Amino acid sequence: MLPQIKGYEEIKDEDELYRRIHPDQIKCGKISSAAFKQKTPDLSLSIARLTTPGKVLQGYPRHGLGGLIAGIFRKEKLEVFHAPVPCNYAHAIVYGKITDSKAKRIANAAKLICKNL
Amino acid sequence: MKQTLFFEAGKVSSVAQKWPEDFIDDVTLHTRVLSGKSAKRHLSILKTLDVGAFSSKASVHSFKLENFGLQLINKTNYTHAYVISHDALTGLKAIPAHATGENNWVAATWELPKVPSLQEYLNRVWAKIKRIMQLPSNWDSYGAIQVPLRTIARALEVLIEAYEVQDQMGYEPLIPFIAPCADGSIQLEWENNNKELEARVAPPAEEKIVLLRGSKKEQDYQEDIIDSPAEIVHYLLWLWKNE
Numbered sequence: 187m188l189p190q191i192k193g194y195e196e197i198k199d200e201d202e203l204y205r206r207i208h209p210d211q212i213k214c215g216k217i218s219s220a221a222f223k224q225k226t227p228d229l230s231l232s233i234a235r236l237t238t239p240g241k242v243l244q245g246y247p248r249h250g251l252g253g254l255i256a257g258i259f260r261k262e263k264l265e266v267f268h269a270p271v272p273c274n275y276a277h278a279i280v281y282g283k284i285t286d287s288k289a290k291r292i293a294n295a296a297k298l299i300c301k302n303l
Numbered sequence: 304m305k306q307t308l309f310f311e312a313g314k315v316s317s318v319a320q321k322w323p324e325d326f327i328d329d330v331t332l333h334t335r336v337l338s339g340k341s342a343k344r345h346l347s348i349l350k351t352l353d354v355g356a357f358s359s360k361a362s363v364h365s366f367k368l369e370n371f372g373l374q375l376i377n378k379t380n381y382t383h384a385y386v387i388s389h390d391a392l393t394g395l396k397a398i399p400a401h402a403t404g405e406n407n408w409v410a411a412t413w414e415l416p417k418v419p420s421l422q423e424y425l426n427r428v429w430a431k432i433k434r435i436m437q438l439p440s441n442w443d444s445y446g447a448i449q450v451p452l453r454t455i456a457r458a459l460e461v462l463i464e465a466y467e468v469q470d471q472m473g474y475e476p477l478i479p480f481i482a483p484c485a486d487g488s489i490q491l492e493w494e495n496n497n498k499e500l501e502a503r504v505a506p507p508a509e510e511k512i513v514l515l516r517g518s519k520k521e522q523d524y525q526e527d528i529i530d531s532p533a534e535i536v537h538y539l540l541w542l543w544k545n546e
Contacts, residue, residue, distance in 0.1 A: 220482035287524040
């Protein structure tokens with residue numbers, strides 16, 4: 187796990203967050219809830235205002251880009267905080283157990299910004 | 304309450320001549336409301352034909368159904384109406400029907416078989432499963448693990464169960480969307496009539512299948528855990544049930 191430093195930038199509810207989406211998790215132009223199901227309680231994203239879609243997808247030409255506002259995660263009782271890492275200052279973490287039903291609601295609220303660049 | 308009428312196979316021979324590979328063994332009537340007096344079903348073999356239902360008023364205002372009608376429509380819109388007289392019916396003598404008396408003709412709309420065989424069904428999903436099997440570690444770029452072969456095998460068991468229950472019920476089996484999860488799970492997603500069903504087959508360490516069901520409109524989802532792929536049957540029944 188990359189080192190995380192909590193609290194660099196305040197993330198507001200309306201802040202958009204980006205996450206790369208594997209093509210096998212894209213269903214008819216929408217993001218499957220499978221994209222938000224993982225074993226560890228920390229989900230990595232990037233704060234949109236601190237990066238660009240191109241930077242997030244750099245090196246991953248087949249991935250899509252998902253966009254979500256931070257408030258969606260907080261509504262599901264998940265923590266969202268800025269956690270910059272050496273290679274990505276925009277890095278943010280969503281922390282907490284994402285159950286299958288939470289993942290479903292998050293996926294429903296997510297938008298697929300682009301399939302690939 | 305469900306009532307069943309049985310037609311002797313020979314009584315429908317005139318229909319069978321039009322569709323030589325198909326055969327009517329019996330017709331089942333349900334007591335649920337039949338909207339539009341027709342029910343659309345996709346059947347591979349016409350063993351059980353669900354022709355719909357009657358109004359709930361039937362229990363109060365029931366009378367005999369004199370003739371029973373079937374309307375069969377094939378892909379080219381060829382329609383064949385077949386009336387089976389009351390005398391030809393075996394089993395029940397009287398059938399509760401709607402009080403208006405208009406339901407002495409019940410039309411079932413049936414389309415020629417489009418149901419794939421199990422092999423065809425699995426062929427449709429195999430390309431995706433094969434791709435998932437070949438995903439390396441970190442396939443999602445966030446540290447995802449490979450999907451274990453045992454999880455793949457268990458997902459196939461779920462798919463086969465899902466195919467078989469739908470086929471037995473006379474439904475054209477729904478092809479699920481299949482996606483890998485970062486924790487090594489495989490997720491199967493079905494949609495029908497505004498309902499959604501997800502089955503996440505967890506990796507061997509957990510040996511469970513997490514089911515999520517709900518409606519697209521309400522965004523209210525219910526989670527269940529099953530241990531055996533065979534238990535998916537109840538959830539597929541829910542997916543197909545008209546409410």
